[in-house]
Amino acid sequence: MHLRSHATKAVVLDIDGTLAREDHAVSDAGYRALAALESAGLRTILLTGRSESAALTVATRGGLTSPVISCSGAVVTDPVTGSRLDVRTIRESDVLETLAFAEANDLQPFLFYADSQWSDRESSATRTVSAINGDPVEVSRHPKSLSGIVKIMLSAEAFRLDALSAELAGTTPQLHRTLPELVESSAPGADKWDTLARVLDQIGVRPSEALGFGDADADAEWMSHIGFAIAVENASQRVLDSAALVVGHHRDDAVARFLLRWLSERAATTSHAITSRAESTPASR
Known part of the structure; x- marks a missing residue:
């Protein structure tokens, strides 16, 4: 797997143990990263075991518009309208x-x-x-x-x-x-990967075009199906073994710091590519 910035169309984020710090709070840097992902035109999907309301609180403050997956895959909600798109219950x-x-x-x-x-x-x-x-x-x-x-x-x-x-x-x-x-x-069909696969299909993004971050065994399966999987240092061994890249510990805001740096480099690369194409194009007469 290779992290090709401009082949990435979606970013998938677990919250607890990944985006959030040890106090379970998303930092100001974390929210800046979410807003920057949205501004860059990347579909940013929260995929968490948190309750619907807790996940929506993070999505709203981060300015996200893509479906939010909560309750470990059982609930999908539109963060803009607050309407539930899918709910799967246990018998x-x-x-x-x-x-x-x-x-x-x-x-x-x-x-x-x-x-x-x-x-x-x-x-x-x-x-x-x-x-x-x-x-x-x-x-x-x-x-x-x-x-x-x-x-x-x-x-x-x-x-x-x-x-x-x-x-x-x-x-x-x-x-x-x-x-x-x-x-x-x-419920059957309500684990993280099953639900993420449906959401990606609905928004027109192939799994290979997704970048994702996780830490727990519950994240291992969906991370194995996407284009580029990144683990935090505190991740379970199963996630560490399958990740393409390991960043720092969640207590140190490693995911937010990585995303802000990656987005900055991505923007600089885009600007350079546009400038290079413009300079190589013959002037019109």
Whole structure:
């Protein structure tokens, strides 16, 4: 894979662990990078596990106009109008089965609706999810509904999930490890790659014309399908092994710094090419 600046038509960005820093905030430099991508005419797609509202907050402040993919691929929203373009929910029977698995193994469950999140207890994980999404997780003994759920997340210490690896591999619906302390499940056809492929097709961009940044195992598949995949230094080994390029750590704003530098070099190359063509064209008489 080669990073050919002028063959790139879209930039795909994971947020947490990638564009956002360790405090889960996108920096001023990050927002400048998003605005600069948009000004350069590049379709800029946020592809995140965050809630719809949290993802739209980033997209709106960055001035993005391309579809926003949230809830790990289950929800697609137009950031300009706020209208939902696609929502894929998990069957109630699958929700019940996953909740039963969580209870049997003392895992903390999180249910994600398009516009809210639920869990059965307060914990550090609850506080983290609330902080990431900028919206408190609703905590109660039972969820308000088993319908309309777009993502299920189960949380536990990494060593406990390690010990459950065989059981996790046999779950239905399939629970995937996304971070050391988290496993997730979504509706069929609603993972990050399936949804990104549909969105790219809808906006007329081939996967080979996309540049993308990610960090977690959940990003590995879609990154393997695009033209140029870039990992942050803190990425999982699976992502590091498959990336064409590794930049710095997300705590150091590595993605924003890379994009601003790349866009500056891209603009300079374009200007030079235009000037060179103009100088080589015979003057009209």
